[in-house]
């Protein structure tokens with residue numbers, strides 16, 4: 001065993017211990033807002049609400065039964081788009097769909113329903129993350145039960161990004177021990193990458209995301225140099241007017257519609273140590289890293305789930 005191996009093992013063990021003694025409540029900032037949408041809201045109206053509030057997802061509330069009804073994400077809009085592609089004659093009906101119809105849309109297009117797991121905010125983070133990674137969910141609602149009424153209420157939603165940020169900020173000394181490079185750890189995806197070009201249509205990219213069950217597609221030029229990344233959330237501004245023709249827009253045009261405050265893309269090298277990746281997470285709003293070579297040519301994709309999987313479950317430690 002080298003010194004690096006020992007440090008790596010120690011770092012991982014410490015972080016895992018940390019995650020076992022912290023819970024969802026610890027992750028919340030002192031003050032935060034949570035926008036919850038009523039399940040009876042029209043789907044087309046929900047788009048504008050997300051855009052106006054600069055959010056990309058929201059928990060749903062069933063006010064008839066006073067219960068949590070799942071979580072609305074970009075995937076739901078992708079499902080609506082697929083529905084439109086499969087049943088183009090029903091475009092009129094599409095306008096009348098409410099958020100509560102999303103499950104029917106899922107069924108109609110034969111999409112695998114995303115299991116809506118929720119955890120109690122006092123559950124240890126380690127277990128909460130495990131449940132998130134076991135399902136295809138990329139965010140997990142924290143649902144508690146009110147002592148007095150016995151009713152459930154949505155306290156907050158934690159994302160993979162929030163959790164990694166929380167680990168990075170509170171474990172600087174432990175992440176410093178993670179000196180192995182992502183190449184050594186074989187962290188990320190390097191073969192059979194889904195990519196697109198600026199001139200392809202948004203609909204092409206959506207089909208790639210659905211087929212591969214991924215939430216981002218790097219945009220490259222003819223020499224495989226990375227120009228940008230198309231993300232599932234980028235479709236939200238494209239369909240906000242209920243103008244599904246806009247899906248025939250080019251990727252380049254759609255990327256111009258991004259909100260001003262978009263965080264931009266983050267790249268890294270396969271020779272970067274995991275320590276450096278955690279530095280980036282600590283300092284910036286990273287939702288994935290695109291692995292490039294010295295020439296900015298695409299090598300791979302490192303998703304937040306790849307990092308969390310490694311940190312929690314790699315059998316090194």
Ligand code: ADP
Nearest residue numbers: 188189193194214215216217218301303304305
């Ligand atoms: P997350 O689950 O963190 O939102 P993704 O859905 O982007 O991330 O990624 C799921 C898995 O697919 C990860 O292992 C990731 O490395 C891989 N992946 C992500 N994007 C691509 C892509 N464009 N081509 C091939 N594999 C990808």
